[in-house]
Amino acid sequence: MRPAYRFAAVAAVAAICLTPVVALSWGNTGHRIVGTLAVESLPAEVPGFLRSKQAIADLGELAREPDRSKGSGKIHDSNRDPAHYIDLGDTGKVMDGPAFADMPPTRAEYEASLRAANTDTWKAGYLQYSIVDAWQQLVKDFAYWRVDLAAGKRAKGAQKAWYKRDRERREALLLANLANLAHYVGDGSQPLHTSVHHNGWGDYPNPEGFTNERVHVPWEGTYVKGVVTPAAARAAMPAFSDCGCPVEKRVVAYLTRTNGYVIPFYRLWKDGGFQPGDARGATFATERVAAGAAELRDMIVLAWRASASSKVGWPEVSVADVESGKVDPWEAMVGKD
Numbered sequence: 544m545r546p547a548y549r550f551a552a553v554a555a556v557a558a559i560c561l562t563p564v565v566a567l568s569w570g571n572t573g574h575r576i577v578g579t580l581a582v583e584s585l586p587a588e589v590p591g592f593l594r595s596k597q598a599i600a601d602l603g604e605l606a607r608e609p610d611r612s613k614g615s616g617k618i619h620d621s622n623r624d625p626a627h628y629i630d631l632g633d634t635g636k637v638m639d640g641p642a643f644a645d646m647p648p649t650r651a652e653y654e655a656s657l658r659a660a661n662t663d664t665w666k667a668g669y670l671q672y673s674i675v676d677a678w679q680q681l682v683k684d685f686a687y688w689r690v691d692l693a694a695g696k697r698a699k700g701a702q703k704a705w706y707k708r709d710r711e712r713r714e715a716l717l718l719a720n721l722a723n724l725a726h727y728v729g730d731g732s733q734p735l736h737t738s739v740h741h742n743g744w745g746d747y748p749n750p751e752g753f754t755n756e757r758v759h760v761p762w763e764g765t766y767v768k769g770v771v772t773p774a775a776a777r778a779a780m781p782a783f784s785d786c787g788c789p790v791e792k793r794v795v796a797y798l799t800r801t802n803g804y805v806i807p808f809y810r811l812w813k814d815g816g817f818q819p820g821d822a823r824g825a826t827f828a829t830e831r832v833a834a835g836a837a838e839l840r841d842m843i844v845l846a847w848r849a850s851a852s853s854k855v856g857w858p859e860v861s862v863a864d865v866e867s868g869k870v871d872p873w874e875a876m877v878g879k880d
Contacts, residue, residue, distance in 0.1 A: 569729050570764030571607055573832050576776050577729040578606030578722070581839035584780065589847050590688065592714050593721075605722035606729060621665065626727065628668040628736040631802050633747070638667045638739060646671060646795050670731060674794045677724035678842055684717040685850035686862050690876065693866045702873060709876070725839055731797055732835030734804040735759050744809060753809040762808075762828075766817060770825035771832050779833035783841055790845075797838055804831065 569577065582599045592598060609627070613620060630638050637643055640660030647653045650664065650672050657663050691713055695706030730736045735758070739745060743755035786793050808827070811817060817824035853862050856875025864870040 569733055569832070569835070570767050572768040572771065573733075573763065573835075574606045574610070574726060574729050575603040576771065576773050576832050577732070577835040577839060578725040579603035580773060580777050580780065580833075580836035581725065581843065584777075584836070584840050585843060586783075589844060590685075593718070593843075598718060601718055602722060602725060605719065606725035608722050609726040625665050625668045626673040627670060627730050628741065629670040629798060630667045630739045630741065631737055631798075632739050635799075638662050640667065643671075643799065644795060646791055648791070670727060670736065671791075671794050671798055673727040674724065674731060674797075674842075675790055677720070677727055678790050678794075678846055680720050681717070681724055681843070681846040682849045682853055683855070684713060684720055685847050686853035686855045687876075688713045688717065689850060689862050690855050690860070690865045690872050693868075694872050694876070697868065698873075705877070721843070724842065728797075728839040728842060729832075729835040731794075732801055732831050732838065733763055734801055734808050734831065735763065737798050737802040738805045740805055740809070751806075751810070752813070754812055758812060762812075762817065766824070767828050767832065769819075771829050775825075775829045776833040776836060779830050780837040780840075781834070783837075783844065785841070785845060790842075793842075801831075801834070 579599050579602065582593065582602050585594050587594075609623070613624070629643070631643055632639055635643055637657065638660065640662055641647070641653070641656040647656060650669060653669065653672065654664050657667055688710060691706050691710035695703055695710060698706050735741045739747065740753075742757050742759040744753040745755065786796065788796075804827075811823060811827055814823075815821060816827070851862060851866075854860060855862060856872060857878070858875055860870050860872045860875045865872045
């Protein structure tokens with residue numbers, strides 16, 4: 544959630560007849576549900592430590608962390624606030640700049656393309672890079688865990704003890720790093736985090752007469768808390784899906800799909816679908832939270848699979864070579880210096 548949204552007008556909350564509260568992107572409820580349902584639904588191929596009851600509970604809380612860290616300072620907030628959103632216009636471009644479908648391979652190149660259109664990442668957001676960054680870190684974390692486990696089984700004495708302790712450290716670090724992926728994937732299922740129409744339709748052509756109310760916070764926070772349950776979201780989660788494509792393309796496709804729900808959201812708001820007792824709004828919100836949980840589940844599984852062909856340490860060693868017993872990773876893991 545952007546700083547300007549943090550204290551939405553009470554009038555906007557009253558518009559949906561709910562008690563005002565401070566809410567953060569997807570609110571606490573939405574992010575908890577995304578995190579817990581994703582881990583609960585992981586298949587047996589993913590390591591057991593990540594599927595434990597404690598990990599499920601921890602990730603539900605940690606998935607809120609990128610919001611809870613807001614207000615740490617100007618440098619911290621100005622760098623991280625745009626990580627939560629991407630402002631797509633009605634023509635598939637990022638704020639009348641580059642086409643979103645043609646995502647540059649690095650943030651530096653993305654920044655250059657935005658500046659050519661007289662804007663920048665601080666205004667347009669960079670949620671797609673937040674998700675890819677967090678996923679790539681998860682792949683690396685899984686890869687180190689694989690090496691710790693495999694090498695530890697063959698090691699003896701002090702080395703065996705080191706591998707065991709390093710694996711324990713890796714499990715704690717992996718869960719903390721996974722929280723970032725959980726949060727940003729969750730943000731990515733919230734339509735208003737993918738649009739220039741992020742808090743009312745705004746100063747754009749508006750042929751359908753959509754609202755300019757400050758709709759962002761009261762919908763994603765208080766409203767979701769009132770109507771979305773874990774059980775309903777679990778039932779709405781789609782089946783596992785692997786596009787067989789690079790993660791960058793997967794993320795662009797995911798956010799593009801979410802952006803397709805912006806107009807349906809505003810139509811539903813206009814038609815009173817988010818008024819208390821209207822099942823249409825509850826269904827819409829539930830399906831969006833479920834979409835975030837399913838995408839997170841799928842990305843965790845794909846990160847685990849990708850880690851099998853990764854490399855770790857310096858000098859690098861192949862995870863596959865370590866797991867097969869072909870290579871001793873001791874120096875690469877501990878360091879020669």
